[in-house]
Amino acid sequence: MALFRTKKAVLTAATAVMALALSACGGSSGGGGGSSASAAPYQVATNVSLTGSPTFDKIKSAGKVTIGVKQDQPGLGFKDAATGEYSGFDIEIAKWMAASLGYGADKIDYKAIPSANRESAIQNGDVNFYIGTYSITDKRKQLVDFAGPYFVTGQGLLVKKSNTAINSEKDLAGKTVCSATGSTPIQNIKANFPQTKTTEFDTYSQCVEALKNGQADAVTTDQAILLGYAAQEPDALKVVGQPFTTEKYGIGVPKGDTALRKFFNDKLTSGKDTWQKIYDSTLGKSGTKVEQPAVDNY
Numbered sequence: 001m002a003l004f005r006t007k008k009a010v011l012t013a014a015t016a017v018m019a020l021a022l023s024a025c026g027g028s029s030g031g032g033g034g035s036s037a038s039a040a041p042y043q044v045a046t047n048v049s050l051t052g053s054p055t056f057d058k059i060k061s062a063g064k065v066t067i068g069v070k071q072d073q074p075g076l077g078f079k080d081a082a083t084g085e086y087s088g089f090d091i092e093i094a095k096w097m098a099a100s101l102g103y104g105a106d107k108i109d110y111k112a113i114p115s116a117n118r119e120s121a122i123q124n125g126d127v128n129f130y131i132g133t134y135s136i137t138d139k140r141k142q143l144v145d146f147a148g149p150y151f152v153t154g155q156g157l158l159v160k161k162s163n164t165a166i167n168s169e170k171d172l173a174g175k176t177v178c179s180a181t182g183s184t185p186i187q188n189i190k191a192n193f194p195q196t197k198t199t200e201f202d203t204y205s206q207c208v209e210a211l212k213n214g215q216a217d218a219v220t221t222d223q224a225i226l227l228g229y230a231a232q233e234p235d236a237l238k239v240v241g242q243p244f245t246t247e248k249y250g251i252g253v254p255k256g257d258t259a260l261r262k263f264f265n266d267k268l269t270s271g272k273d274t275w276q277k278i279y280d281s282t283l284g285k286s287g288t289k290v291e292q293p294a295v296d297n298y
Contacts, residue, residue, distance in 0.1 A: 045099065048102040055129065059128055063130055074225075091132050113126070119144055135222055146261070147261045147264035149295070150251065150268055150275070157218045158238070175217040177197070178215075180207070183221065216221050239286060
C-alpha cells in the first residue's frame, strides 16, 4: 500500500456534479446505467484485433464492455441520482478506452465497486477492467495488472477562494484541517503537523460544508478529489499548493493480460490531445493546470 493512502471509504457527495480521489477511496456498490455526453469526441474503433487478450475475447462474446468505476466522487466518477448518468474525469477515460476497443457509450455497463472489492471484481470477471482513482501499488500488482498511470496526484489542501493565509501544508500551524474520520490523510496531519488542529466527519462533503461555514480552515484528502470539489464551486473554493504525497492512478486489468495492458498504454501514450481535452472539460474547471503523466512499463 502506498504511504498515506486513504483507507476510509469516500461516501456519497451531496451535490450532483460532473462527476475526481488519496486514496483508494471506497464507493458504493451498484451497477450499470447511463452515460452523459462525452467531454471529447471518441471515435469508436472498428475491426479491433487484440490477439492474446482473454479479457477482450470476453468483451466480444458479451457484446459490451463492463467497467468498474466510482460513483460518489465529484469530478472523477459520479452518478447522478436523478438521471442515473455517470460523469467525471475517470468516466471519460473509461469511455475513451472503451471506444478504442470498439465500444461506444451505449455498449458500456458501469459497475460501482467498493475499493476493498476491486481486486476480487477483476479476478472474478465481474468487471473487464477498473478505472476509478485506483492507485498503483506493489501489493496490488501481485493480484492485478495496471496500465498507466493516467493521472498522478497526492494529498492536497482545499480552502476558501478568499483564503490567502494557507498556500501549502507549510501554513497549517494553528489552523483547523478537516478530513474523513480515521482516514490516512487526517492521520498524516496528526502525525506530521502537530501544531495543526483537526476535525473529522464521515464524508468529505461534510468537511467541505464545514469549510464553507467556517468550522474548518482547510480540507485534506487526495488532491484529485479536492479538484472535483473546486470545480463544483470555482468562485468559492480553490486547491492550494502541490500534493505532499504521491499516488499514481492506473487502469486495473486482469493479471497476466499483457495484451490489454499494452493496448491501453499505447492509447494513453498516443492520445495526449484527447487526455488534455478530457482533463480540461472535467477537473480542469477547477483552474488547476495538470499535465498527463508518462506511462510506466508495468
